[in-house]
Amino acid sequence: MSTVAYKCINCGGPLEFNPAKQMFSCEYCRSDFTEKELKDHFGELDEKLNDENNKVDETQTEDDEFGFGGVLFSCPNCGAEVVTDETTAATECVYCHSPVVLSGRLAGDMKPNLVIPFGFTEKDAKEKFYAMCKKKWFLPKDFVSDAHIEQMKGVYYPYWLVDSDKAGSCNATGKKYRTWRSGDYEYKETKTYSISRMGNIAFQKFPQSALSKEDHHMMKFVNPYDNEALTDFSMSYLSGFQAEKRDTERADVQEQVDKELLEYSKKIFKDTMSQYDSVTLDNIQMNTVQEDWKYALFPVWLMTYKYKDKQKIFAINGQTGKTYGELPCSLGKLALFGAGLFVVLSAIIFGLGYCL
Structure with a gap:
């Protein structure tokens, strides 16, 4: 299974697509590149796997070795071996957190024709989630926590x-x-x-x-x-x-x-x-x-x-x-709301009865 990590032209660090800028960014030297700039430097991006710096062990485990169609790949940055699901085409190394594209998964008939790039960042996504949760009265108190949000x-x-x-x-x-x-x-x-x-x-x-x-x-x-x-x-x-x-x-x-x-x-x-x-x-x-x-x-x-x-x-x-x-x-919150509503309705009924 061939893998590739797109490298920064300036410092060699891993590149990630930045939805906010609609460019490819390096988190180390803060450089930004357009797709055209990367193509001018590397040639056709989807064919640059021949680059020796990105060439890795292409050994693929048999599906029945893991029992769930797992595939073993080597991270092109740190060399760690990671097991991924059989339909996963891009992921990150769990050890060095470098972005990794499993190119063989998207070759031939499996290569997509089109893509809609991400339009906003993870930070924006979390803010949208927080904003929605603020409108939900009956969420458990500890649900909106970093422990949950970090899994986005x-x-x-x-x-x-x-x-x-x-x-x-x-x-x-x-x-x-x-x-x-x-x-x-x-x-x-x-x-x-x-x-x-x-x-x-x-x-x-x-x-x-x-x-x-x-x-x-x-x-x-x-x-x-x-x-x-x-x-x-x-x-x-x-x-x-x-x-x-x-x-x-x-x-x-x-x-x-x-x-x-x-x-x-x-x-x-x-x-x-x-x-x-x-x-x-x-x-x-x-x-x-x-x-x-x-x-x-x-x-x-x-x-x-x-x-x-x-x-x-x-x-x-x-x-x-x-x-x-x-x-x-x-x-618990639902029960408290029900109890409060019962008290308010009882007071209203009692007041109406008293007036009558």
Whole structure:
């Protein structure tokens, strides 16, 4: 398994992508570089593994040695051997904390086409988390602590992006209602219409999770991303972050994509029938004229924690700041709130009774 740590042009220290500057920064000499500057110096970034300074032991352990698909790699900075998950494509050395990209995980068909770089820093992500927690009255007192917050990490998650041109038609039943009075009588009139629609619908960059792990559902709830920020993939964007490679093929998720696009198509057709008081779709036929799939990595700030022996996930969209996750509830605070509410309501009822 080939690994690479991107080195500072000036001092040789490890480089990390800096979301605040949208540049590559060295924490030792404080130098900043654009992607163009790195390419001018190193050549094509994704092909610079031939550099002897970054060449490391390519020995890969067999999956069954660890029993969970673990892979052993050597840190290019300190030489320590670290075991990582089989879908991890970028991580950091647990000993020297240097960012490491496992290039072999993103080669060939596994190389993403596009990436949305992180839009804000870990510090900003923590501030967003603190701000949200301040609005939650029933959080346990010790939950918002550095012990939890220090577990926050930036992770690139894999998505399929689907461009799909559809041609379709549908039939529906529409109704219009009219009510009026004449003397002592009320009249109701219902007019029923047979509706037909035909048309083409173009879906662009429709996102679908490319990961089958248990937390893949989280990827749906941190959407949407702004596709205007998509850029051509370079492994350098992964430096300083963790990344997961996809473990699904197009065939694995095609049925789910077709199902979701059909539901969106129904909504689009119904939106053209707004002149009716009620609309019922009788049937719909959608055919795919052309479809193109691309593989992309999207940024997420992720925090995992245990509460009552259950592992929970809290996530922040690394571009827009949208949050997702389950936060624990303090039963003690809830009980105190209930008791206080009972006292207030009892006082109000007693006061009303006294006045009456």
